[in-house]
Amino acid sequence: MPRGPAALFASCLATSILLAVAFPGDIGWWPLVFVALVPLFFVLRFCSVRAALLCGFTSGLLLYLMLLYWIFIVLARYGGLPWFVSTAGVFFLALYMSCYFAAFAVLTRYLFLSLPATLVLWLVPALWVGLDWCRGWLLSGFPWMDLGYALYEVPLLIQVADIGGHHLVSYCIVIVNLWFFFLFLGKGCRRPAVLVPGLAFLLAVLCYSGLRYSQVREYLQDAAVSRAVVGIVQGNIEQDQKWAEANLQGTVDRYLRLSEQLFDESAPELVVWPETALPFYPQKGRFMAPIHAFTAAYKTHILTGAPWYSVNGAAVSYCNGAVSIGPGRLLEQPYCKTHLVPFGEYVPLDGFWGLLGPLVESVGNFTPGRIGEPLRNGQLRSGILICFESVFPDLARLWVDSGANILFNLTNDAWYGKSSAPYQSLAMAVFRAVETRRSLVRSANTGISAFVDPSGEIRSRSALFVAWRESAGLVLLEGRSLWVRFGYGFAPLCLLVSMAFVFWTFLNENSFGQGAACRRPD
Structure with a gap:
């Protein structure tokens, strides 16, 4: 696979475009969200820390410029600000949002090179969710367009949100991306110990969503419901x-x-x-x-x-x-x-x-x-x-x-x-x-x-x-879902667990690369 700057940029651009097209809007082709991160993952498996940071920033910046262009309309047309100030406002907000994307890229690279695929399959989605949660409250919070929102018109796939909120849906989406990445990557990542647990988890989520969707729809038809x-x-x-x-x-x-x-x-x-x-x-x-x-x-x-x-x-x-x-x-x-x-x-x-x-x-x-x-x-x-x-x-x-x-x-x-x-x-x-x-x-x-x-x-x-x-x-309805009763616990837990593994691998450098999901860069 080519590893030059052009290849890195092409992968970043592919991830950004796939995500932008998958999110709601004029196109909103939601199936793309299940493969949108794969090009970025292929880059992160061999690039340096500096390149991972740059790829993360680039992917995030391109994505959020495509998603947040409407802020220019707010600032320039209705806010009365000069066009250059409005443009700068959109750019700096997108730049801030891309910081989380960059952090995800750098830490994901580290997990790829430090831990086996059997752990990476669960920890990288947790890392994504944890960083999304941070974006939702730091500096007042701007949780605009987390991954799960791409599926808003597919209610059959989002019913697990009553357990872990939209973050659990995002978690599942990242697992699907990683599953395809490992499948394409081959070598040790195609082992049943890697692919089967992920597939089983996704099938369980799909079964739960289908069951809950059917239950809720039946309940809505109940004449006794207020x-x-x-x-x-x-x-x-x-x-x-x-x-x-x-x-x-x-x-x-x-x-x-x-x-x-x-x-x-x-x-x-x-x-x-x-x-x-x-x-x-x-x-x-x-x-x-x-x-x-x-x-x-x-x-x-x-x-x-x-x-x-x-x-x-x-x-x-x-x-x-x-x-x-x-x-x-x-x-x-x-x-x-x-x-x-x-x-x-x-x-x-x-x-x-x-x-x-x-x-x-x-x-x-x-x-x-x-x-x-x-x-x-x-x-x-x-x-x-x-x-x-x-x-x-x-x-x-x-x-x-x-x-x-x-x-x-x-x-x-x-x-x-x-x-x-x-x-x-x-x-x-x-x-x-x-x-x-x-x-x-x-x-x-x-x-x-x-x-x-x-x-x-x-x-x-x-x-x-x-x-x-x-x-x-x-x-x-009067009942309280699991998510209402137990609050916003899933996303912070994801952040805690993923960062704990990052620090653990950092403190145990002698295990770096042994049995890892990806080889160290040459």
């Missing part, structure tokens, strides 16, 4: 028109008109509007009269996103909220978004930026809320995930652990334009339904809105940039 009719309204308000004073009344009128159309077909007990569907402070009362009249006339509640302020003496705090509006003039205390977007809803290390201050001075200064009691609307106990919060599995877990029997994702994806981001955002939300075994309702300003069953099946979804409304009868 149900509620919920309606979604997708207003399709352009981001550059949303906050204009002249458009506020028209925005309310559009949402009310679409909501009334829901009642021509069904009688939802809750109507869900997207994040900041009300682009004003509801407690001021302005524009609220027709909304109160609607809830009174139809005897329903509206769950909507809206900015909110609280006064505590001389101090005023603001939040990105979700508020329930009941019949008459009932305006309940909102849920305030817990996990804020850095440089979007708050400025990290405020006062640190010096000459760069003018670039961040227009950023919102919201106060984070906290997850407490679910919002109650009749039999609904609602857990709320506002926009970016749907990418953090632990937030959904905390809601369900607090008693939520349904999840709502209120979002405004107009920021992303016509890009792959809304598809990727939907993919991550689907996993929250499977992990927690809760129905999930996703209401998006410009799409993609959807109803998701606890099995991960997308029952109905909207198109992008169209006005849309629909109702659905959703099951309200």
